[in-house]
Each structure stands twice: as structure tokens, then as C-alpha cells.
Amino acid sequence: MLGSGLVLAEELPPPPTEVAAIADATLYLELLVNQMPKTELVAVQQRAGRLYLNSEVLRTAGVSLPGNPQGELALDAIAGLHADYDSQNQRLHLQVPPAWLPDQQVGERNLYSATEARSSFGALFNYDLYLNDSDDAGSYLAAWNELRLFDSWGTFSSTGQWRQAFNGAPSGETHQGFLRYDTSWRFTDEQRLLTYEAGDLVTGALPWSSSVRVGGLRLSRDFAIRPDLVTYPLPAFAGEAAVPTSLDLFINGYKASTSELQPGPYTLTNVPFINGAGEAVVVTTDALGRQVSTTLPFYVTSSLLQKGLVDYSMSAGSLRRDYGVRDFAYGPGVASASLRYGVSDSFTLESHAESAESLMLGGLGGNMRLGNLGVLNAALAQSQFEGDNGHQVALGYQYNSQRIGFSYQRLQRYGSYADLTRVDSQDLQLSQRSEQVTFSLNLNQYGNIGAGYFDVRAGDGTRTRLLNFSYSKPMWGSSSLYLSANRELGDSQWAVQAQLVIPFDLHGTLAMALERSQQGERLQRVNYSRAVPVGGGVGYNLGYAAGSERDAYRQADVTWRLQSVQLQAGVYGSSGEMTRWADASGSLVWMDAGLFAANRIDDAFVLVSTDGYADVPVRYENQEVGRTDAGGHLLVPYSSGYYRGKYEIDPMDLPPDILATEVEQRVAVRRGSGYLLEFPLRRVLAASVELVDANRQVLTLGSHVTHVETGSQAVVGWDGLVYLENLAPHNSLQVELAGGGQCRVAFDLPEAQGSIPLIGPLECK
Template sequence: MAIDLWLKLNRTVPHGHLSFARSRYTGTRAGPGAVALPASVLAALLATQPPLRAQPLPPPPSRGAPLQTVLFLELVVNERASGQIVQVLLRGGHYYVGAAALQALGVRTGTAPEADVAVDQIAGVTMVYDSIGQRLRITVPPDWLPAQTLGADELQRPFTAMSSTGALLNYDLYANRADHGAAQTSLLTEQRVFGPWGSLSNTGVYRHASRGDEQGYLRYDTRFTHADTDRVRSTTAGDLIAAPLSWGSAVRLGGLQVARNFGVRPDLVTYPLPRFSGQAAVPSAVDLFINGYRAGSESVEPGPFTLNTVPYINGAGEASVVTTDALGRQVVTTVPFYVANTLLKKGIDDYSLSLGALRRSYGRKNFDYGPPATSGAYRFGFSDALTLEGRAEAAPSLAVVGAGALRALGAAGVLNAALSRSQMHGASGSRLNLGYQYNGRHFGFGAQHTARSGAYADLTNYDTAGLRLSRHSSQVNTSFSMGDAGAIAAGYFDVQGADRQRTRLVSMSYSKPVGRQAFFSVNLNKAVGQRDLSLQFQLTFALDDRSMVSLTTVRDRDNTTAQVNYSRTPPTDGGFGWNLAYANNGSSGNYSQASGTWRTAVTQLHAGAYAQGRASATWFGANGSVVLMDGRVFPANRINDAFVLVSTNGVPNVPIRYENQVIGRTDAAGHMLVPGVPGFYPARIDVDVLELPDHMQIVQSSQRLTVRSGSGALLRFDIQKTLAARITLVDGQGRPLPVGWQVQHVQSGQNAVVGWDGLVYFEGLKAHNELLVRGPGNIACRVNFPIVADQPQVLRIGPLTCRPDAVAQTALADFKRLPGALPIWRH
């Protein structure tokens, strides 16, 4: 013991300086920590020490030296626990902390990081020492803390767009026959082939009439389209429409087009949304209310914050930001805002470039193309309040350039202006566009004016002999919403043609809900400077979700018409709907109509008859689609955009859900077509596992996918048939095996536990099966049984006798024969 004590002291006491009462205090008072040893022990230690040399004692502490206490505390800044335990020196009544630790939490110390700072001496900072919680609570101005951005400028990036290889035929058949024997039939079709490489489509109509020259097939458009979701653009080859700006004119070309297509990324918000900023002194909850409706809620840490969680809105409104701290104290900030979806966010651009030949005689000739032409447009978000625009067109002897801008006027609306210059065959012209738009909760106003000089030309009248554009056109519209009192809308239209003839029209309307099931409206249209006048009154009753009755009276300059209409739409999942109408047209004769629509899962049929005066006619129609995919043909209702073909691995009659709604069941081959899926929309499709038979298993019952526009995707659910059984196990005396014994299926390695009455359940069984049973005390037995592979349901097997396992029993017998072996189990 003496040697051990000597070694411990030798590590702390320098040779030649023996001090067994060392103070751990830096102040003037001696503290605990002295070591007292018996004299015999000291003598023994001194005998083994080298000769001592006289050493001077350390100087005594000065009278003015301050007391210092070391604390280890957690820093809490603005009621937010940092989780950091730091050394705090209590000296002279002040609390000193390393500047680096404070600066990392947003506290502005004004010193070097390696310095110690008295927290309670920093200007603008308050501090409380929490002795019970061992915390140092620091409160700083909120603007010292890091800024936070809640929400994101764009939604979650969508899934990779899918497209399987397949073909599609859309058809719309219409046939009518008049009472005098004239008949005509038309079949509008779209042929579409699609795959991961894109979509190739062709549209046209076949016409047959008992009289007239409009016979045969007429082609409309043939085009190839490919969408690039990474670059947010589309490439089109074939018949296309040159995408103009709002102050341009659209033309049809045959050629190539490359254009920005925000439709392939519906998660992107291209127009600027308002951002609301605030400060939180402590951890708080922030609620955003738009026009009185709660639009979002977020949790914020202390410090300044910015909300980006504004929903997709348009027009003027009022936002309230409500900040609530842990004590329930609230701060409400209300600000007005204005959102214009015609603007682009800062840094976002939009473009379109088209090259090709002008399309002639569209809708009258199959292939008629004119001179080469090009058209381009570009938009750029210079700032959230300013969007710049430009356009250019060119053809032989024609050049058009233009520039424009849209400017947000704060909460007062958006102003737009554009100027274009053209030169064709040596003649120059100009076009000026000015406009203003404001949309509010209760009031809306818009005005647009276009002025063209006489020599102005562009691609719309370049290849059309004798077509001259209007000289001036103006329109003004306004609307007032009065809540339950109804809404008023008015408009004024003024157009002056190239021949200087002027047409002016004034329109006014008033609408009001009547109770919960009715709606009343009145509309007035008046040509300024002429006697033409039209006044319409309409009262509509909603009988239920699908049935509606409307009463209409129309008064014009020469006649008064009264009409009653009763309609019932067919259900979306299939059924019958109809429309009945009768009108008293005065001198032109009464009008009556009756039609019906029958919607099925594979097509929609409609037929009807109408009569006016002595003339009458009957008509019939059908529309739908035929899809070729996965080696089979699937009839369906008309598919205008994208679709999904669900496959359940050959399992029939499986319920399929689309966006949590059951839309049908798989057919005998395990397929179901889901039409009407929007392109590039992240659709969710589920298998209703609650209705799957017990012997069926599925690894993934819900999938979300995005289908390319104009394409189809094959979605597979791997449903497997499995052999399952409830097995009753008994021992050699026919008694059920005890609860809790372990059972292993040898072929698959599955483990289970024996339940009441000796029952055990296994899935994935084989034609020949073996079970290994283990109980306490090394009891082991085995069961062997066969199963017919084509069983349609969960089997009930047993009782099966569990025979003792030979290997385990032999080992146990050898153990019992050992000298002195004790009984360790009983059967």
C-alpha cells in the first residue's frame, strides 16, 4: 500500500517539493483537497525520496484577485435550446463565455472568436442564469439570428415521366338524316403511336354525304412530339401552330418547333408569388391566412423568417400572418398583395422558335403548303415586377420585329405595352398594343387597345390575298361581386376594320344565386348606333347532382323566344343520361328536341331527334378509343391525353383505385385501362388489398407514376398466388401441442409459433412440406405432409401428429446415460 501511494503521489508532486495539502482554488482561501498521512507512512516515503532541496514557496495571492468559479451550462438563445454545454466563468459577478460559442448561435459579441466575453455586458442582450436547469438563458434581438425561409419556390420534383410502347385510335362517329332524305356521315379519327421516344399522331375526318361534293378523307394534322422534362421543353415536327405572344397572331406551319413547355413540369410555379416576412423572438407557430382562409401553417425558430407557402392564386387579396409563441401570445400582421400569372419570376425565361412552310387551306385540303416562314418569341423575367418580351417573324419579302413588357404596379394591377414594326414588299407599318388588368376579390377591370397602320402586315395576312387586318380594336370589361346580392359584369367592344367600318357592342349581365339549388341571370347585348338588341333572362334549378332544369326567355329586335330545358348527365362510371328541350320561337316555328346518352366502360353512344316547324331530323353518334398495348386490344372511352394500363399479373377481378377512388376491376386477363389521366401528373394508383383472396400476396399495393402527355404507361402490380394453410399439430397421444412451441418450415425457412388448439399458419408452402417443431428442454419432432399445388384458398390441414425427431432423440438418450445425469425434461 505504501508503494502504491508513493506512485500516486510521485505523479503529482515534483521531486524536491513535498506538498501534501494542495489547494484547488485560485483565490486566497484554502479549500478542501488536502491529503493527511500518518507519520509512519511519511517516514517511509521520505526514506525512498531523493534528498530534498530547499525550494521557495509560491507567492501568496494578492488581496485584489477576484474569485472565479467554473460552471458548465447549456446555452439557450431566445428560448431555443442549443444542446451545447460550454464552460462559463463566474468572475466578479459577470458570466464569461467563449466568443466563438456565442457567435455560432447568432450572438454578436464584437470581439475575436478566441476571447472570453461577459454575456451580461453585451449591449442589447439580456441574460438569466437558470441554476436549477443548469442553463444560461440569453435573449438577443431577433434580427441577429439567421434568416429562415419556410416552404420552397417549387413543389417536390415529380417522378420520372414514363411512356410504354403502344398504339391508340380515337374515334368520333356522327350521322344524321333529315326528313327530306338528305343524309351525311362523318368519322373523326386520331391515330397515335407512342413510346419512350415520343408520340406520333395523325388526325383527320372521313365524310360521306348523299348530296354535295364533300366526300372522302380530309387530313388535319400530322405531327411528332417529344417532351424533355429535364430541360422543360418540347420539340414538335410536322403540322404545328407557331406559339405567339398575347399581342401576336398565331399561324399554322408545317415544319419544326422547339419551345419551352412548362406543362411538363406542373410542380414549377413560373409567376412570382408574394413573400411575407416577419420576426419571431422565441420558437413560434406561424399561420398564413389568405382572404380570411387559412392557407398554411409552419413552425419557426427564433429570428427573421420568410413565408414561401402561398398557394396558387391570381389577382388582389389580403394576407394575414399570425405568429403564436409557446405562451399563446399572438402577433398579427395584415398586408395587401397582388399576383399576376401573366408575369414571369425573376430569371425565368420562356421561348418558342418555329421554322417551316405556311399551311394553306386548312380544313379544306390535305396537303397545301405555301412559302417558307419562321416565327419566334421570347419572354424573360427581368424582375418579379417586370417581364420583357420580344417577337420576330420572317418570310420572303417580309420581316416583323417587336418588343414589349409587362409591369406590375404593386397592388394596383399590371400594365402591358408592345410595339411591332413590319416591312413587306418595301412598305413599312407598325402595330401598338396597350393594356391594363386588375383582378380583385370584389372588383375586376381590364382594358386592351390595338392600333395598326394601313401598311402593317405579318404572317397572318402574308399568304392570303386580299386579307387586311383591322385598323383599331379596343375592349373594356369590368365586374363587381356583391356577395349574396349577386354579381354584375359589363363590357365594351370597338373594332374598326381595314375599310374603316366600325362595330361597337355593349354587353351587361347580372347573376345571383337563388337559395341553394337555383341560379338567376339576365344578359343584355346592344349594338351601339343600331337597333339590334338582345335581352335574355334565365332561371336554372339543380334537382340533384346530375339533373338540371332551366327556363330561358330571349327578346331581340324582331322576336321573343321562351325555352324550357331538362337535362341529366350520365354518370362517369357508366349509365344513361338525356336532354329534353322545347322552345316557342314565334314566327319561325316551335322547336323541340330529345336526345339520350349511354355511357359504358368502353364507349359512349348518343342519339336524338329534333324538329322545327315542318322540318325534322334524327342523328346518332358514338365516340371512344381503342388501345393496343401489352399484346392485347383494349376498348375504352375517348382518351384525349394520357392513360395507364394496370396489370395484376393475370389475377382477375382485382379492385383498382385511382386517387383513392375505386374506378373498376381487372378483367379476366388481369388488366384494367385507366383513361383520362392528365399528362405529367403524379397519379396514384392502388390495389384494394382488402378484397384480395387469402391465398394472394402483393409486395407493393400502391404506386405513383407520371405519364408523358399523349402516351400510355403499363403499370404492373406483382400479385402472386401462394399456398397457405392453417395446420393443427398434435402429439403422439392426439393432444394439441402446447402454445408457444417454435415451428420452422424447412423448405422456406419460415418460423411460426404454435397457437391455441395446436394451430400454426404458414404461407408459401410447397408440394411436399416438412415442419420442425422445438419445445422446452430440447424436445424436437417433425411433421411431413403434401399439398396439391392448385388450391384456390387457404387450406385447413390436420390434425397432424408430430413424430419425435430421431437425431434429437438419440442425442438426448446419450446424454441421459451419462453418469450422474439429471432429468431435464418430461414428455
């Protein structure tokens, strides 16, 4: 019988598996795809030991199956998919190829988020007064000025100069009195990245074309409106992650970013702060610590446009004549247009056209990235001027890396080629040819070597060829050595220079130089200078030069920068030919019904207002730039248009009863305009009140206090003290005692300001 029992046991079927133990059931399981959990439980059908899942559930989980099957699917029948049912933790683990999962874009193509630029109504007057007095040429006074009006409708600007000679100075050589330079209006459409201009302006141009001054209209694409936008193509590093992975990006050996990846294909698009050739190393690390390192070379150049981007400029008007000599002088009508289009991330198309009554010009060119080997540029232009034809050919190549820089540019003109610069200047001759080659080599701690060759054949046939070599090397501390040699070919003499610069941490910078000119003259120079501190102060410059064939040359000047003006004075020259000069420059701004003085404002500015509170410290980009005046204003003159700057106030010196609801703001200002940035400050009517009962004992800790007039509530603290805000001159309090019962008390707020008063003890009845 025992033997029979053994035989019978061997004939039994195998025990059921974990999945087969439960038949025809609906399981609600946590779904994990390539070790990444999904948020919701999913319904899994189990029949005859097989697991079934609806195709819509897989699509919701981000799994794209080949062939896109529909309906209920048997998981074990899908090739490439592995399913594992964890009954103990009620989980369903799916492992799929990474290509079935969604693509991931890691990183941002923009430097930071776009910010709406602002402008307030106001006026600005820039001035620069310059007085010059020479021993041999008399004296003169020149006053340059710029008037600006700005608001949401744009910016109106007009520039000019007033000049007056006296003290024996010849008055017929230069214009006397007032001379107008430019008058224009500009408006920027930030949504369309367009700038509209009217008045005196400069036409747009490409590297192989020319610009001219006209009085007229201009429409142009303006990418400067969006400093966060990167317009040139950036490298993209692609790959796949089978499981959750950490990704580190190294650019030229420096860690650029760290990202967390979900399973699936990914594209890394972080902005590399580099121009030229580089090397990226992508390191992925999974949950078990396994690392995979991939090296990817790339080439970045700002001369290209991203695919699909368009940059253009169109101008029309009358040519400006005798600029800087006459106020209003305009010539024939002309038109000019330039266009750049990103055909692909490797090729940018360029075109340019010009027209006048006597001129027609058209040209086509482009920039092409040669993989990681640099950028090739070429252009061909054809012109017809007064019946004569001509053409221009431009060709160039650039390559830059951490160690090597090389550039070659050649421009050749044939026949009677002409452009708008010749329309109103018949005697002007364009150069026949220009060629330049530059080379640089970075030797790291051993310095930098540079070389250049320049060859220009002028319109009259004369030829100039220059050869230049340079070497620079950092020395001890922050000092540096600079050597240079240049020569005009055809001349047997070299001009050489050796300069040693030694900065001092507190007192300035010393520079010593030895020179020999092409004429063989030897010259020794010594210069000692101290830069003006950014926040204001005094800077100076002292120089002395002595040569074998000239009198000793001396110069000295001092600069005093105040918050409202910059003053300068100096002297230079040799014995008997000394020149003395003085300069005062700054700006006057009318805004918020007030007049404010500041240093010269070349672009945008911000007027900070603190609601009339004086002596409040103001910081710009974490640096203190001054304190508000008696009217609660401070003008911050240095700000780049459309840059999102950070402005802060420090309320620590304000009286305790003054509340600052906002102490930091980021704002971008339209180019050439100003903005009134308000930091609201208000006085808080508050007091600390000591409450006692009829026995002069402090009220119980934790009693609830209600301010009858406003309904605000507070709690009695230690020693019967309660702090109350938003009080009125006369106040009533109702108290719910912690031990039960109620009482009331009334009091008047003292008129004293600057501190929070302590009132009491008050008897609560």
C-alpha cells in the same frame, strides 16, 4: 463587546454572487438561445466572475455577431447580448436580437414535389363516327380519327377525317373521302423543361401577336411539364420572432397555413390560391399566448414571370395552305420566335419576331405590376411587308379583386402593318383597331353584375360596336337566375334574355328562358337535361323553343357512356326540316400485347395490370373506375399529362391465398402517351397445421417450429395450431418443445387453391 461585534459585521464584504462563488472553472452547460435549446453541451469558461464563450460556438448555434469577432469572447462585453447562468439546471440562457439569428424560409414555392413522368411503348387509335340525316340535305357519314405511337423516344401523332355523302346529299360542297389534318412528332426533355416538335404545328404567340400553321420544327419552353411549379411571382411576408412562435396565415379571411417558427427573421412563402388583389393577415403567438396581428395587402397575377424565369418559343417551316381542304399544301418558308423574361417580380419583358421572304417584323412589350393597383401591359411592333412599313401599338390594364374586376385592352394598327397571316393571303386585311372594356362587380348574396363594351374597326373600314350587360344571382337551393341584354350601337333594338335554372338532385336540370332578339322577335325556351355520370351511365337532353315568327323548334338526344365506348343519338329541327344524327366515339389501345377499348383519350392514360387476376376493383383519385377484365387489365382513360395521380386496387375480393405486395401507387404520365402500371399479385402457399404429440395431445403453447426447407420459423399457438407460409408441395417441420425436447413431422400440401387449408392433426415424433 456586543457593540463591537455588530460594527465588525457591518464592515464585512458582501456575500459572493452565484457566479463569483466558483472561480476559474470550465462549465459544460446546455445552451439555450432565445429560449430555443441547442443539441450539444458547450464549454463555458468562468474567470473572475465573468463568462467566456468561443465565437465558433456562437456561430454553430446560429448567432451572427456584429463585426464577426473571433476567439474567446466575454459575454457581458457584447452589446445587445444578455447572458443568464442557471446553476441549478446547468443551463446558459442567451437572449440576442432576432436579426442576429438565421433567416427562415417558411412554406414551399411549389405546389408539391416534382415527379418523374413515365411512358410505356404502345399505340392508340381515337375515333369519332358521326352520321347525319336531314330532310332537306340528304345524309353523310364522317369519321374523325387519330393514330398515336409512343414510347420513351416521344409521341408520333396523325389526325384526319373520312367523309362520304349519300342518300341525295350534295357531294361537291365538301371534301369526300379521306382528308389528313396534322402529322407530328413531339419529344419532351423534362430536365430542361423543353419540348421539341417536328411536322405540322402552330407557332407560338404573345397576346399582341398572331399564330399560324406551318410544317416544320419548333423548340419551346414547356412549363406544363412541371405542374408543381408556380411560374408567376408570389407574395412574401417577412418579419422577426424574438422567441419560439406559432404563426397563422389568413388569406382573405380564410386560414391558409400554420407554421412553427424558431427565433429570428422569417420569410413566409406559402402559395396563395388567389389571382388578383388580396389581403393577408399574419398572426404570431408566443409561448405565453401573446398575439400580434399584421395585415398585409398584396396582388398576384399569372401574367408575370418570376424573376429570372425565361419562356420562349421558336418555329421555322413552310406555311400551311388550305388547311382542312387539302392533304398536303405548303407555301413559303417562314420563321417566328417569342420570348418572355422575368426582369423582376414586378416586370416581365416580352419580345416577338417574324420573318419571311417578303416580311420582317419585330416587337417589344412588357407587363408591369403597379403595386397593389393592378397590371399594365404595353407593346410596340414594327413591320415591313413587300416594301411597305407599318406599326402596331397595344395598351391595356387589368385589375381583379374579390369584389371588382376591370380590364381595358386596345390594339391599334397604323400604315401597312402586316404579319405572317398575310404572307400567303394577299386579300386578307388585318383589323385597323380593336378596343374592349369589361367590368364585373360581386355583390355577394345579391349576385354578380357584368358589363362589356367592344369596338372593332375591320380592315375594310367597317365598324362594329357592341354593348353587353349581365346579371346573375343564386336562388333557393342550387338554382340560379341569369339576365342579359346586348345591343349593337347604331341599332335601336336591344336583345334581352332571362333564364332560370333549377337543378334536381336525382333527375336532372330544368332551364327556362325568355328572349327578345334585335329584330323584335320573342322566343320562349325550355330545356331539361341530365349529365352523364362520370363513371358511366345514361344522360339526356330535351329542348323546346317557340317564337312569334317561327315554327316550334324541338330537340332531343341521349348519351350512353360505357367503359369501352360512348354512344349518342338525337333529333332536332322544326316541322319539315328535321335532322337525325348518331355518334360513336372511343379509343382502341394496343399495349402489353393486348387490345383494349375505352372512351376517347385526349391526353394521357394508364393501363392497370394485376398479374392476370380478374375482377379486381380499381380506384383513381379515391373513386372506383372499374374492375379488371379476364386478363387482369383495366384502362383508365382520363388522366392529365404530368399530373401525379393516385391509383389503387382493392384486394379484399381476392382469394385468401393471394398476396398483394402493393395496393397504392402514384404515377405521372407523359403528355399524349400511356403507361403500364403493374400491381404485383402472387399466390402464397400457406397452411394452418395442427400438431399433436404421441398421446394425441396438442403441443405446448409457445413451442418453436422451423420449416426445414426454407428455414422460416413460427410459434405454436392455441389448440396446437401453427401458421406457415412459403410452403412447398412436400414439407418437413422441426419443433423445439416449450417443455424441452424435439420432434419432427412431415406433410404434403393439398393442391386445392383459393383458401388456406387446415392440415392435421399431425403427430410430431
